[in-house]
Amino acid sequence: MEETGDAVKEKKLVFVTVGTTCFDALVRAADAQDLKGELLKRGYTHLLIQMGRGSYIPTKSAGEDGSLAVDYFTFSSSIADHLRSASLVISHAGSGSIFETLRLGKPLIVVVNEDLMDNHQSELAEELAERKHLYCARPQNLCHTIASMNLESLLPYCPGDATPIAKLINRFLGFPDD
Template sequence: MGHGGKVFVTVGTTLFDALITAVDTQECKAALARQGYSSLVLQIGRGSYLPSKDDVGGLLKVDFFTFSPDLKEHLSSADLVISHAGSGSIFETLRMGKPLIVVVNEALMDNHQAELAEELAAQKYLLYASPGTLLKTITKMDLDSLVPYKPSNPAALVKSLNSFLGFHDD
């Protein structure tokens, strides 16, 4: 079950209408409301798709904006974050200890972001979805199964990522 409160969706500075469109469906909003969330705030970036502010029968208040000089306020007040797969957004959210669903932009070529998100999901730091699987992920999510992220030695992280990506130390 969800933990209630505010859901914050961010695409950062990217153009990722597929994520905003996926969250903006009545089915997705209803799933968030069933999980106990009462507020949905979407940061839509450079996208051209404008989400509906329909409130799903009074159960989920919806709002959106394009950019903010500082997303930390939105992240810190969120009870669940749904984010694009940018490493900065991922690690900032994890360092704040927020439950996170990372949605990968399948339209990107050579998508190293997907590899990072898959690896962090395998380690149970976050949940991983695509725009097409987001509804199912929200419906079935168990946030209590996530492991708290503890920032480590940056050199160890680089070594681990290099190994995962197939780069070897000489």
């Protein structure tokens, strides 16, 4: 909670992550005024951008006068704490970031990097979006996705049990059953 004049306002953090990649299009989209305005309209108070190897530098803001507080960093040894404290996660389409966020039960928008060749990541993001576990966007329609999203419509992600497959592989390789 933060003090804002007479009222106490709950901190609602949006965490943007590009992982170890360079994804300036996502960082630039997250830094756009219309997107920040849309986040404010939806009650978010803070925007934290992990910009990776990118060269685009977002605009920092202390969040005075009812604006969104914005900060950024390049890398962290672990983003787990940022994910845990987030009210909404906007991520690149890396499977590690996607599944770590879904396991934490956080609302997620995955932004596909269309500049990648043979973008198998988009297939994963689109499949999980079709199953209603997350929203899938492109940098150019991220603001529209935020404006039209209904987080209550997302379904929790329940990881499958890999034990039967592991046992089958072990049997095939000649290892004894446990």
